[in-house]
Amino acid sequence: MALQSMRSSLGRAAGLGSAKGGVTQWWAERVSAVALIPLTLWLAASLIKHSGSDYAGVIAWLQSPLVALLLVLLLISLFSHLALGLCVIIEDYIHSGAKFAALLIVRFTCFSLCVTGILATLRIALIT
Amino acid sequence: MTSTADRPPAPEHSSGPLSPHLQIYRPQLTSVLSFAHRLSGIALSVYSVVLVAWLMAAAAGSGPFSSMQAVMQSLGGQVLLGAGVFCFFLHLCGGIRHLFWDAGYGFELTNIYVSGWAVVAASVALTALAWLASSKM
Numbered sequence: 001m002a003l004q005s006m007r008s009s010l011g012r013a014a015g016l017g018s019a020k021g022g023v024t025q026w027w028a029e030r031v032s033a034v035a036l037i038p039l040t041l042w043l044a045a046s047l048i049k050h051s052g053s054d055y056a057g058v059i060a061w062l063q064s065p066l067v068a069l070l071l072v073l074l075l076i077s078l079f080s081h082l083a084l085g086l087c088v089i090i091e092d093y094i095h096s097g098a099k100f101a102a103l104l105i106v107r108f109t110c111f112s113l114c115v116t117g118i119l120a121t122l123r124i125a126l127i128t
Numbered sequence: 129m130t131s132t133a134d135r136p137p138a139p140e141h142s143s144g145p146l147s148p149h150l151q152i153y154r155p156q157l158t159s160v161l162s163f164a165h166r167l168s169g170i171a172l173s174v175y176s177v178v179l180v181a182w183l184m185a186a187a188a189g190s191g192p193f194s195s196m197q198a199v200m201q202s203l204g205g206q207v208l209l210g211a212g213v214f215c216f217f218l219h220l221c222g223g224i225r226h227l228f229w230d231a232g233y234g235f236e237l238t239n240i241y242v243s244g245w246a247v248v249a250a251s252v253a254l255t256a257l258a259w260l261a262s263s264k265m
Binding site: 030033034037040041044047048049050051052055058059062071075078079082085086089113116117119120121123124 | 166169170172173176177179180183184186187190193194213216220223224226227230258261262265
């Protein structure tokens with residue numbers, strides 16, 4: 001309490017520490033998690049429904065505009081959530097210089113996979 | 129009172145805290161589920177790569193798509209898919225439990241255990257349900 005009262009009114013109002021964004025990653029992980037609940041349940045149900053379908057059936061499903069949109073939204077939420085989660089694990093367990101290399105590899109790989117997945121989805125929806 | 133001389137010598141090159149000693153902990157539902165949440169998250173990262181590979185195969189044409197489907201329909205593919213489905217439901221149910229905690233609910237010890245066993249039961253039941261449903265398609 002003593003420390004709290006020593007903070008300036010402006011500091012309390014702004015509510016930001018020296019990092020200026022301490023909860024940003026934590027919050028982004030929760031937002032992507034909430035988005036992924038309906039999106040992944042939809043994907044799981046759809047994949048179950050199409051588990052007996054042939055190539056033509058799957059392509060016809062993927063060509064629906066709503067399916068393409070939901071898949072793109074899922075890929076963005078999935079890979080941002082994945083990158084945030086893996087980075088937390090790396091930050092918790094790797095304390096050597098390899099930490100920075102691992103964080104960069106995770107970020108680059110997740111971003112690349114996300115773009116690759118979106119391109120494949122759009123190729124099916126718009127070109128095939 | 130023990131003198132400092134009776135204590136085991138501290139490791140010389142340790143730079144971090146030495147406790148808790150996880151290897152002498154009795155496994156508890158709380159710690160096992162916490163660990164399982166992270167492990168299933170790591171596993172699902174690998175399955176996300178499979179999802180992108182599946183989309184790429186579908187975009188590449190019927191040949192690559194058929195090869196991908198053949199791998200997934202093989203015995204090894206089915207076992208790995210089943211494990212992936214269980215990881216998905218475990219991480220989903222565990223994640224919802226974490227979101228309730230983040231909102232400030234469910235911290236009482238009895239609630240922690242009730243929600244923990246609910247996560248285990250729901251994950252097993254949903255995996256079985258998904259398996260049954262896909263075998264009917």
